[in-house]
Amino acid sequence: MKTSLVLTVIGPDKPGLVELLSQTIAAHQGNWLESGMSRLAGKFAGILITEVPEGQVEALTAELTALQEKGLKVVAERTSEPEVVSDQQRFTLELVGHDKPGIVREISQALAERKVNVERLNTELVSGSMSAELLFKADADLSVATNADLDELQGALEDIASDLMVDIILKN
Template identity: 70%
Template sequence: MMTSLVLTVIGPDKPGLVEMLAQTISDNGGNWLESGMSRLAGKFAGILICEVEESQIATLTTALEGLEAQGLKVTAERSDTHEACDQSQSFTLELVGHDKPGIVRDISSALAKRHVNVERLTTELVSGSMSAELLFKAEAELLGSADLDLDELQEALEGIASDLMVDISLNK
């Protein structure tokens, strides 16, 4: 029986880390399924899902732990969850505005109060096109219940956007 493992990885960025991780997974009977990885502040960080036979889990996790000697810390967790049922709706959120503390906190609070799950979140600071000021950009893939009132959510987010001086849009 195949089991999914969620791996988190972090280490000083250098060429060959992805290859080293992929080779270790492959050499120990694993199959790389999905991932998201980035270089952040000189570190290589990522999360990925791999599949492995139940009988190979211990061997694979031991091999992954051994990568720490080469600078890559890997944590493995079994995935117990199943995909969300069809009783939900997915949508995206896009945000852009001047950077200031609390943007992610305030937006995520509004989403959590409405039981909206953040499936994926990407944020970055970019230089403004008309000035050298830093702009905060965020893109999120969200999942809410089928009966979630998107108009009410949009109104709540617009209220926050006004206070934060950012632009927010929801797209179905």
């Protein structure tokens, strides 16, 4: 029987961290399924799903914990397959505007109030093409019940966009 583990990893960025992690998983007959990893502020940070034989879970977890001695902190959580929700509609959100505190807070609050689930969120700061000012960019995959009022959500996001002076686009 296979067990799924969600691993979160963080440590000072340096060459070989993915190889160290993959070798540790492979040594316990693990299968690397999905991951998202980035270099952020000099740190290597990521999350991944691995599947291992039940009999290897404790040994793998212990070896992953021991990687902290090599600078990589790993937290392992058992998981089960998520239940499939069929009455959901999925869409994306794209946002761009001058960087300022509170953008993520305002948008996430509006989404949470309408029971919109954020399934993936990527944000970045980039230089504006016409100026040296920093632009905040975000893109997100979202889901919500099929009976949700998307027009009301769009209106609420447009109000926030106007207040924050950002552009927001929702796409199905």
